[in-house]
Amino acid sequence: MHTVLHSEHVKLNAHIVDFHGWNMPLWYESIMKEHEAVRNNAGMFDVSHMGRILFKGKDSEVFLDCVLSTNVKKLQVWDAKYCFILNENGGIKDDCILYKFPDKYLLVVNASNREKVLEHFQIHIKKFNLEMKDVSKSLALVAVQGPDAEKIVPKLTESPIQTLKYYKFLQGKFMKFDALIARTGYTGENGYELFINSKDIQTCWAELIKQVQPCGLGARDSLRLEAGMPLYGNELGEDSNPLELGLHFAVSLDKESFIGLKALKSRQIGQRLTGFAAVNQKIPRGGNDICTKAGKVIGKATSGTYSPTFERGLGIAIIENGFPIHESIYFKQKEELIEAKQVELPFYSKTRKTPIKREL
């Protein structure tokens, strides 16, 4: 499948890969250059492959409250909220962001999980009175991220987006087009995500590209890893326990009920998520065993990459809960144990009240 911006990517000579059935740019010129553009200037990502589902009608709130891990009733209008769709066992079916409008809800889900999530909702929606609609194709999504995004995007809209707080959004105009402008992202930088009708997005992209570096999924992955943000399929899966992963902020345990809550509460916490940094030039990769110095396996790397910001190999791993925080861990590549230092996640974030950049 192609997003509405596919021809733009081809024009830019993007390196295209198949991402869960979508032909998407992995990079345009260089992951390193694109990564640095987002950290130092501004970068933009076509993320129109993500699933967008609209909920409208009387029972929208109760339905979403039943299928999502967050307390939907507590959300304010124009709030965005990161949360999970759990399965019956308390595992993660998908992670998603819910946007609350005065009269409806928009849910952004992973491209890889869109169909699975829609099927899951179809089963549970029957006893409720609401309309669910997949608007993924009619609504395009472009993320503009980085310090300069905060100068560039406000100049292209009359809406008061500079005062918009993190995880808030508004409905207004971008250039002359109807748009949702959200203060969300997946990079650890401040910036915006723009939801614009597919028919208008090319004009917006053409305007933005005058000032903003287009970035592919490669930089998106290295940026989110530095920002300690989980990726479905790597850190998250149907068997994952969100509480082991330290993602409590996305689960309202005090809710009366939602799918997966009961099972989740009964699950043991045996593991924890940790960041780690290689002490030499080796680069950890998702799937590497994580061991003690003596070679005993205590977990698995869920993600790994070369980090352009820290100029070394960084990873995220799920390891035994009891393993001491201050001890080195070792990632295993071809029988070789490579020492790494555990690092509290995130490695880097500018969206926190106090920006974080760990000393490695």
Next chain:
Amino acid sequence: MEEKQKLPKNYRYSETHEWTKVTTVKSKKKNKEVQELTATIGITDYAVEKLGDLVHLELPKVGDKVEQGNAFGELESVKTVAELYSLVSGVVVEINDDLKNNIELLKEDPYEDGWLIKVAFNDVSEVDYLMDADAYRDYIQSLEPHGEKEGAEEDEDFFM
């Protein structure tokens, strides 16, 4: 767009994107004429481009044994790590030291100055199984994603 590198005609290519150039030196040993075969091995510009930003290269040492189809080294980029496979069985007689300080040579000149290792080997039939330039060109074309052109455009207006 950068001009695509031309695939040298006299090289042979593998499905794992290595190339090899075989040179033959005739010499006399104990009055008998013998042929000494050397395979220079590198990776193609297609592979280098696919890997993206290169960060780390690992090569064997001179004197190490390599075997056809087995990995002799690793080339690592930001995104991934690629094993480098030997196209012949033999002994490493030279490695390209210039790459140590200038990994970018693999990008700039993958078929000449960006070679990886030279291997002395005996069985010339090992390279017969490899693709020639035309076959390799067809092969890499077949690897490009060509998903169905499903139009994403829908004129529907979300904001109505």
